[in-house]
Amino acid sequence: MQRTNTLLVGGAIVLALATLSSTPIHAALVAEYNFDTGLTNSAGGSYSPLAVIGAAPDISGGSYHSDGNNANYLEVAPAVGGANPFTVSIWVWTTTANQGNYKGIFSNNDSPSDAYSWQIDSHAGSYRAVGVDIPTRSTPATANVWQNLVIRKTGGSQGNFWLDGVQVGSNFGANPGGLQEFRIGINRNSDNSFTGFIDKVQIWNSLESAAAIYAAGPGQNATIVIPEPMTMLAVGMSVAGLGGYIRKRRRR
Numbered sequence: 568m569q570r571t572n573t574l575l576v577g578g579a580i581v582l583a584l585a586t587l588s589s590t591p592i593h594a595a596l597v598a599e600y601n602f603d604t605g606l607t608n609s610a611g612g613s614y615s616p617l618a619v620i621g622a623a624p625d626i627s628g629g630s631y632h633s634d635g636n637n638a639n640y641l642e643v644a645p646a647v648g649g650a651n652p653f654t655v656s657i658w659v660w661t662t663t664a665n666q667g668n669y670k671g672i673f674s675n676n677d678s679p680s681d682a683y684s685w686q687i688d689s690h691a692g693s694y695r696a697v698g699v700d701i702p703t704r705s706t707p708a709t710a711n712v713w714q715n716l717v718i719r720k721t722g723g724s725q726g727n728f729w730l731d732g733v734q735v736g737s738n739f740g741a742n743p744g745g746l747q748e749f750r751i752g753i754n755r756n757s758d759n760s761f762t763g764f765i766d767k768v769q770i771w772n773s774l775e776s777a778a779a780i781y782a783a784g785p786g787q788n789a790t791i792v793i794p795e796p797m798t799m800l801a802v803g804m805s806v807a808g809l810g811g812y813i814r815k816r817r818r819r
Contacts, residue, residue, distance in 0.1 A: 595773035595775075597612040597772050598610050598612060599769045600617055600641075600768040600769075601629075601786050602626040602766060603786070605626070606641065614770070617642065617751065620638075620750075621638040621639035624641065630660070631751065631765045633672075633752035633761045633762060633764070634760070635670075635760050635761070637753060637760045639752070640671075640750055640760060641751040642750040643749055643750075644750075651720060651722070652720045652721055652722060653745070653746065653771060654719045654769075654770070654771040654773065654774060655718045655719075655746070656715060656716070656717045656768070657673050657687065657716050657765060657768045657769075658713055658716075658765065658766045658786075659766075660712065660763055660766075661689070661761070662763070663763070664709060665691065666689045666761070667691075668691055669690055669754050669756070670689040670690065670754070671687075671750075671752065671753040671760060672687045672688055672694075672761045673716075673749065673750070673751055674749065675744065675755075676755060677757060678756070681699065681747075682700075682744065683699070683743070683744020683745060683747065684744070684755050685698025685701055685744065686698065688759070689708060692708055693708055694708050694730060696735075701739040701741045704736045704739070705735070706730045713784075715732065716728075717781075719774055720742075720744075720774075721774055724742045725738055725741075726741070726743040733777075746770065751765060766785050766786060
């Protein structure tokens, strides 16, 4: 009887682990532009493929090369706006931490005066979240490493900004609005562009864990660091621990 119980318990553990590993962590993912298979929304849903503005984009390495030319960027217009709450995540890599001011990475709407317009940019050596209705939140940028930037709308009149799974400053204390029109590689004023690589742009129509998004890493073409045996013991305590830490490897 003891052996039978042991087998049953062991089988239950295997089944639970299999179920956990096959269940999507982010069931509410409505858009993902990972640039591994072009400019399409790999998550499905109602978000359109990215439209090319200016020169044909370089996505040959599995990420979008934002060339710093403000005539060249990507956009989805109109997007599905008004989501409440929402999470937007984007990965960036650059050789130049201080690129100057207002270098747009992700912008919502195409004018700083538009209601609910906001952007993530590179500004004076920092990454910032700033908008017409939200106060500036900034954090120092680091060159030659993939970094994860996340904006979350946590309620009807609140939001926050995250770098690499850590919240930057306090909550906004203001409403970041929706996603009426978003663009990649340009600021709201259409006159400053980020120089570097942008990858795995994701949008959820729900409030997601920025720490879990960061732990999942920047996506395909990655080197997977397998957890040590003792780390695997924590699989039941941490979803992030299940997959380990994924890190992008440039092929350039």
